[in-house]
Amino acid sequence: MKKTYTLREALQTVDFGAVYSYIYNKDNETTKKVEFKTVESQYNPVVKELLELPKVKPSSKPILVKVTKGWEGDLYTDVCLLNKSYVKPTKGLKPYGAKKGKKIPKGCYNVNLSKYNQYFSISFTPWSEIIDTPIINKTKLPLVSVIGEILWELTFYGWNQKENKKKKEDIIESIDKVKEEIKAGKVTKIKKTSKNGLDIVIPDSVMKVFKDYNKKTGETDLPDYT
Secondary structure (H helix, E strand, O other): OOOOOEHHHHHHHOOHHHHHHHHHHHHHOOOOOOOHHHHHHHHHHHHHHHHOOOOOOOOOOOEEEEEEEOOOOOEEEEEEEEOOOOOOOOOOOEEEOOOOOOOOOOOEEEOOOHHHOOEEEOOOOOHHHHOOOEEEEOOOOOHHHHHHHHHHHHOOOOOOHHHHHHHHHHHHHHHHHHHHHHHHOOEEEEOOOOOOOOOEEEEHHHHHHHHHHHHHHOOOOOOOOO
């Protein structure tokens, strides 16, 4: 039986040479070519910041490390927060997004309610909220690899909590901009291709990103609806 560690306990237990080697290999399997000393110099301050956080109560959502199937059927290790209060939607109901308090059409369920979401992103969660939260390892990875995956996910948008917070604020600002575009009708609309499908609405700012990327790289796998 695997021992259950909190994030803090695991950080106090593992060999960071092995953890950084895991992250180094993970980075170099992607397009992110880095040197080992770079990984070490970037993650040492992250670990220090995490371990210096004051002790807190465990989050109600434990840290879950699991194997997930990607868009193309490939398997990868996913780190998220597990919603232990998850409620599976009644069979036959269709997903519908609505603000809290708004009426949901008959035959639908509100996908924006927390209870209907089994997993939550860990990327922008304040580190101070999860440092003393248990880790549930649903993979065959050893602890050093599990910690490598968690550290990699926590620093995905920035190398420390302050930078992650700034990235989160930038994303929220971008979402607000997109909402205004949709409200103003500044969108490209793609009609649904099946009876049970949904129309696709692409805000102008998002479409511009697609077009600029395709023009710059010559890629054809991104949406180009012109």
